[in-house]
Amino acid sequence: MSKPKLWTKDFISISLSNFFLFLTFYILLVTLPIFALKEFHSSASQAGLMTTVFLLSAIISRPLAGQWLERAGSRKVLLTALIIFAGASLFYFFPKSITGFLIIRLLHGVGFGIATTAAGTIVADLIPSSRRGEGMGYFVMSINMAMVLGPFLGLLAVQQWGSSWLFTLTLVVAIAALLTGLSIKLPKKEQKVEPTVQSSFSVRNLFEASAVPISIVGGFLAIVYSALLSFVSVYASEIHLANVASLFFVVYAAFLLLSRPFTGKWLDQYGSNVLFYPCIILFAIGLLVLSKADGAFTFLLSAALIGLGWGTLFPTFQTIAIQDAAPNKRGLATATFLSIYDTGIALGSFFIGLVAAKMSYSSLYFLCAFYVLIGAVLYYFFHHAKKRETSSKLKSQEQ
Known part of the structure; x- marks a missing residue:
């Protein structure tokens, strides 16, 4: 009996989109604190906020994303989040103060938190149940590869070419995440969203x-x-x-x-x-x-x-x-x-x-x-x- 197929076009597309999401994250993770210290002469604690604000907004947005996925459908939520993520990447060219950058990091974290939650949900639906452990392992490799490549590309850009090239690279990679996300076509049964009974807000529902x-x-x-x-x-x-x-x-x-x-x-x-x-x-x-x-x-x-x-x-x-x-x-x-x-x-x-x-x-x-x-x-x-x-x-x- 042959195994159900794992390496479908949609599985590859969602893995690539996830890779580009995390590649953007790791490019900025190692470079924005350096940028803040050099360009704005900020303190180490202020530079550290570049990462803290991003992660906090991602953490807070994820439980809300879980509910939106049930109501709106995973592909729609993913594409909305990828648009927010790519839009926030465009804004890095404009701020002239550390406060402006922190606001962008807040928005960027929201897009990242929702997009990665949607991507994890989509891939769980795409992987055959009998190969879920194997499939999730390969999917998570996209994060590991971004973790290796991101810091290298980020430091190369900021050290060799300057901040403008760094933010250009970030924008290009974020757009790549959006384009690969757009190519995903879920089966009709996965796109169908069952009507849910609206209930009052509760932390348990998050x-x-x-x-x-x-x-x-x-x-x-x-x-x-x-x-x-x-x-x-x-x-x-x-x-x-x-x-x-x-x-x-x-x-x-x-x-x-x-x-x-x-x-x-x-x-x-x-x-x-x-x-x-x-x-x-x-x-x-x-x-x-x-x-x-x-x-x-x-x-x-x-x-x-x-x-x-x-x-x-x-x-x-x-x-x-x-x-x-x-x-x-x-x-x-x-x-x-x-x-x-x-x-x-x-x-x-x-x-x-x-x-x-x-x-x-x-x-x-x-x-x-x-x-x-x-x-x-x-x-x-x-x-x-x-x-x-x-x-x-x-x-x-x-x-």
């Missing part, structure tokens, strides 16, 4: 309850991932490995790519528990190796281990969040997962920074290795044990 437990696990571990995003290049300089710092996420992505054809299929065949525990151990070992890195080999070995570990865990969590929700709640489940995950990234960037000020980065990553093992305990009680209990109840009812 989140999908079934997705909350695994989202908390993902958000908890995202705090450690933020320590890698924010400080691994600083740590590399501290241990005299600045010349290989840029290769960390290249190796991370390379090993993630090598493992993806297997890990996604294993998730579909054997379930999340078989995949989770080895990967969380690999993540912890990778952090331990990073904390003790004394040369290029051990530094890049840690990137490979973390790529195999965390690089597999993130799409696994998102797949679980979607699978545990009813089909008509996938949009809300995606929004719930990404909101809680991004909250972990935002909190991590702040609190890990406070901790890093009190100890060496080596000690920080050493502690992070043990922190992620607590995530294994959370996973067991929030997902593994609950699933086993549900399975036992179903078996007893059948008997």
